[in-house]
Amino acid sequence: MSVPASSQETGKAAQQTDLLQNDSENASVTKKAGEETDDTGTEEAGSDILVAYFSATGTTRTLAGYISEVTGGDLYEIVPEIPYSSEDLNYSDNNSRSTREQNDESVRPVISGSLENMDQYDTIFLGYPIWWGEAPRIIDTFMEAYDFSGKTIVPFCTSGGSGIGSSARNLHNLAGSDVIWLDGKRLSSDISHGEMVSWIDGLSLDVMAQ
Numbered sequence: 280m281s282v283p284a285s286s287q288e289t290g291k292a293a294q295q296t297d298l299l300q301n302d303s304e305n306a307s308v309t310k311k312a313g314e315e316t317d318d319t320g321t322e323e324a325g326s327d328i329l330v331a332y333f334s335a336t337g338t339t340r341t342l343a344g345y346i347s348e349v350t351g352g353d354l355y356e357i358v359p360e361i362p363y364s365s366e367d368l369n370y371s372d373n374n375s376r377s378t379r380e381q382n383d384e385s386v387r388p389v390i391s392g393s394l395e396n397m398d399q400y401d402t403i404f405l406g407y408p409i410w411w412g413e414a415p416r417i418i419d420t421f422m423e424a425y426d427f428s429g430k431t432i433v434p435f436c437t438s439g440g441s442g443i444g445s446s447a448r449n450l451h452n453l454a455g456s457d458v459i460w461l462d463g464k465r466l467s468s469d470i471s472h473g474e475m476v477s478w479i480d481g482l483s484l485d486v487m488a489q
Contacts, residue, residue: 288356314335325399328486332406333417335363338437339350342466345407345475349487352404357421361388370411381411388417390424402486404430409438409465414446422453434463435483441465 285462319409332488334340367376369398380386407414414436432454434447447463454460461482464477480487 285442286307323398325396326353326367327399327401328404329355329394329397329400329402330354330404330406331357331421332404333408333415333421334406335368335408339408342437342470343404343437343455345470345472346377346406346484348378348406349472349476349488350404350486352402352486353400355394358391359416359417360391360412363466377410377415380416381413383416386416387420388415390417391419394401394425397425400430402433403427403483405432405434407434407436407446409436409444410442412441412444414450416479419453422450427454428457429445429483431459431461433461433484436463436465437468438465 284344330343330347330350332339332341332343334356334451343354343356346352366372369375370378371413372378380388406420407418434443434450436443436446442465443463447460451458451460461481464478468477474489
């Protein structure tokens with residue numbers, strides 16, 4: 280894991296990002312800017328595009344918001360039922376919660392809440408930080424919780440230096456064979472609006488907001 284962008288990144292820390300700060304927000308589906316949600320936080324009319332993400336410091340959350348703005352997609356934050364403390368996210372501690380989770384492929388951290396309207400989405404942008412070269416185990420929980428048959432999934436990650444690597448391939452295996460899985464991309468925290476538009480437009484998915 281890495282320290283926030285404002286701190287110096289070195290060696291192993293440069294490979295692990297989006298850490299050292301605890302998320303306190305609850306999981307919810309959020310309409311794109313300017314639209315209303317019902318009392319449950321779910322869509323009344325709804326987009327067929329979902330931007331689902333897990334974020335520990337806000338980096339992935341910010342980029343997910345940009346994708347939502349460009350596509351008009353709904354935002355869904357994957358929030359752990361037991362929040363991660365800074366001690367949990369201490370990459371230098373071999374006994375920290377996150378270290379133990381990443382070292383055990385069977386671990387499935389519980390997600391707070393659920394997404395009741397997954398069926399309405401045809402295209403899913405899936406965002407996460409890179410922890411020890413892989414997606415956090417809570418993303419495995421998300422992938423195993425829903426039926427993604429027939430859906431298009433576009434993974435994206437944030438990292439202090441590592442690419443998306445094998446994380447996307449491993450998540451594809453969890454999603455099953457009956458999905459359209461596009462190549463993933465590492466997004467820089469300082470990506471410009473133009474670069475984001477260019478990447479999404481280049482996917483040829485007809486998902487640009489009108």
